[in-house]
Amino acid sequence: MTVIDEWTGRHANALRAALRLTNEAFAEYLGISPRTVTKWRERPNMVPSPPLQEALDTSLRNAAPDARLRFTANLGLDQQPVPLDQAALTQLNTAIGDLTRVLARLQPGDPQQSPTL
Known part of the structure; x- marks a missing residue:
């Protein structure tokens, strides 16, 4: 299960969406005003008070498994890093080199010039 150290x-908005609740329904569920939920949506870096942090922890813990999966997906936490082997790194380095050479050939201020590989 996903654990959030600091909400x-x-x-909070990702949890609301995962539970498929409106702002009003989520506010009622948490026992807070709808304006607070709206502020979370408008100010994504806002940190809720400790009592609300606990309420959000409890809400996530009590959420159905499919809602927890949606929550994780909403935050982009479900994406596993792609392992890179030596062949992939070589291919990436070659592509970066090719792009660097193309960019070096571009003339500043000449929007008509189109680079070729």
């Missing part, structure tokens, strides 16, 4: 407006 922010972004996390």
Whole structure:
């Protein structure tokens, strides 16, 4: 299960969406005003008070498994890093080199010039 060390407006809004609740329904569920939920949406870096942090922890813990999966996906936490082997790194380095050479050939201020590889 995903654990949030410090909830922010972004996390709270992701939970609201995962539970498929409106601002009003989520506010009622948490026992707070709808304006607070709206502020979380408008200010994603806002950190809720400690009592609200606990309420959000409890809400996530009590959420159905599919809602917890949606919450994780809403935050982009479900994406596993792609392992890079030596062949992939070589391919990436070659592509970066190619792009660097193309960019070096571009003339500043000449929007008509189109680079070729």
